[in-house]
Amino acid sequence: MNYLNSTNNQYGGTYVSPKNLPDSSAAFVSQLKESLTIWQTQKIKVVWIKIPNARAKLLPLLYQAGFINHHCDLNFMMLTLRLEEGAVIPPFAKHTIGVGGLVINDNNELLTVREKDHIKTHPHNWKFPGGMLDPYEHIEHGVIREVLEETSIQTEFHSFIGFRHHHQGQFSTSNIYAVCRLKPLTLDITIQESEIFDAKWFPIEDYLADEKIGKYNQQILQSALKHSGLKNINLPGYMPSDQDYEVFMTP
Amino acid sequence: MNYLNSTNNQYGGTYVSPKNLPDSSAAFVSQLKESLTIWQTQKIKVVWIKIPNARAKLLPLLYQAGFINHHCDLNFMMLTLRLEEGAVIPPFAKHTIGVGGLVINDNNELLTVREKDHIKTHPHNWKFPGGMLDPYEHIEHGVIREVLEETSIQTEFHSFIGFRHHHQGQFSTSNIYAVCRLKPLTLDITIQESEIFDAKWFPIEDYLADEKIGKYNQQILQSALKHSGLKNINLPGYMPSDQDYEVFMTP
Incomplete structure (x- = not known):
């Protein structure tokens, strides 16, 4: 041959x-x-x-x-x-997906962290715990995992609040950073020593009034306080297994 | 050296x-x-x-x-x-992003298409016009572009309704398919001959009652009819240019 x-x-x-x-x-x-x-x-x-x-x-x-x-x-x-002029070659993946967990306790305090990598350049960067999805990980699972890893706080999923999309990611990728509201099941913080400088429950009113806090995070928090967000919807029979997908919308 | x-x-x-x-x-x-x-x-x-x-x-x-x-x-x-055990190597992009445009006219009709590629295997697959984002394209721009290309209908952005996430994309990628509601500015359909088999304004009640229509599309349509969705929010000064990002949440 x-x-x-x-x-x-x-x-x-x-x-x-x-x-x-x-x-x-x-x-x-x-x-x-x-x-x-x-x-x-x-x-x-x-x-x-x-x-x-x-x-x-x-x-x-x-x-x-x-x-x-x-x-x-x-x-x-x-x-x-x-081989044929104009034939479609489907593009490969261009996006990374990050997740942030918006966790509010019964005292109206927000779970926040400062990352080791940013502590010198942005010392006041109190942000939601979170990180990048693992390969083939669902958003709901990834955000609960990241909050647990960074702060040891256990949570359950509440809603999808909103997201940011830009094209200035590492390695010339685009990035979606999605924020989900989570309900805390525990309250004692233990930080992940390798990545997190410190973490605390930040009073919501102080967070919203603090001019050094990022505008995007403040907007997302305000939205979460006013609206219920998109829910994780189950569509029985939609794909071979319910584990195969997640769908977020307002039910 | x-x-x-x-x-x-x-x-x-x-x-x-x-x-x-x-x-x-x-x-x-x-x-x-x-x-x-x-x-x-x-x-x-x-x-x-x-x-x-x-x-x-x-x-x-x-x-x-x-x-x-x-x-x-x-x-x-x-x-x-x-070189150092356990050192983090940030993963490359794993996700592709698709967009669908939910366009409803003043007669309560939904803009739908059937794709050439699916007409034999799924002849009743009346779906929202849409497609994959171009590299470095915003979601708002991509969905308006896809609707225009496939149907020649001009639209303006209304809201982000919801999305599906799974890990069974081409080339072992994960995929997010995001649906945005758009307001039609024109009504006469001309299809994109290369990709689209046919297109029509589908009465909403018939679409929701049709058992052959995909469950996800019906759920998304119902959600869009009941709720206003996430808006594209401007955060002046958030990044060097307002063209650099898009942020979707409930204002």
Whole structure:
């Protein structure tokens, strides 16, 4: 066989998996050339090839053939080549998602932290505990986890209050920072020594009156005090398992 | 000089830019070895190296030295190596963001489309017009753009109604699909021939009563009819330019 075995998809694309890469680079060059002719005859619109790190020597050969990077994971690079002008190549992920937990106790105090990383540059940066979602983590789970890790306060989910969206994240990513209101189940704070400088229950009135506090956080707190926010809605039968998704809206 | 020039960051990391890569692979191997000794002496926690596609021959050498892929763009690969056990390597983007436009006219009709890609497998999939955000696009802009492209209906932003979050996106990504209510400024539909099979103004009562319509879309529509949703809030002075961000909450 003098071509690369590949699998066609419903969008007019074809995919070469690592198991279909020949052992030698010379054979790869020859098979790729033959395959490109075949794919063009078959009116394939887009070619995808996954190159495991162990076969990285093939990458310069693919760049030479016009392939471009699409995305990578720890152990592979996915490359793509458009054979039909204007064919759609779906973009890879561009967003990171952060979560903040707005936790208010029965004394009208807000759970706040100061992060070690910011204590020198922004000493008065009292903010909601929170952080980035873990890979494949739901928002509801992530915000409860982050509050617990940073402050040891246990909480349950109340509502989705609002979010900020911008395009100035690390590594040229865009970022969504979503704030959820949580109900505290415990009150004693123990900080996460590695990341948190200190934490406290901040009286809400003082927080709203403090001119050094971030405007976004004050607005979110005011909104949470006035409105009930979006709820986490269950839609039985919507996806194979209720664990597969979360949906936030006003019920 | 027998080491790689690099720039330290505030998190205890150091970064080798493409311009600091020597011309020959042999020199690279030798400089990398020397640099790793120096960085360890300096207690550097994480090393970052950006390899342009034109220098892809260096990748196997980096994998051999223990580097792993972090992320790529069209023209480069970013690799990383943890020198201090447990040091944080911030994850790259895992999420794609889709937007749907809920557009209701004065006759209580909902703007709906059927997509070409789904017409055979899901012939009754009447859904809100929408699509994926372009890179670095705001949600408000993206949803207005998608509705205009798919149906030629011009709209203005009304509110953010709710969203769905799952982890079963293309290329092992997670996905947020956010629905915004828009006010129609025009009424005559012209479909985007390339992607849309047909489009129509669907009477709301029929849409809600139709058992073949998706549950999520029906829930979102019901929520939009009962509640006003989150508004796009302006926070003057919050970031260098008001164009830099969008914030959604209940004012």
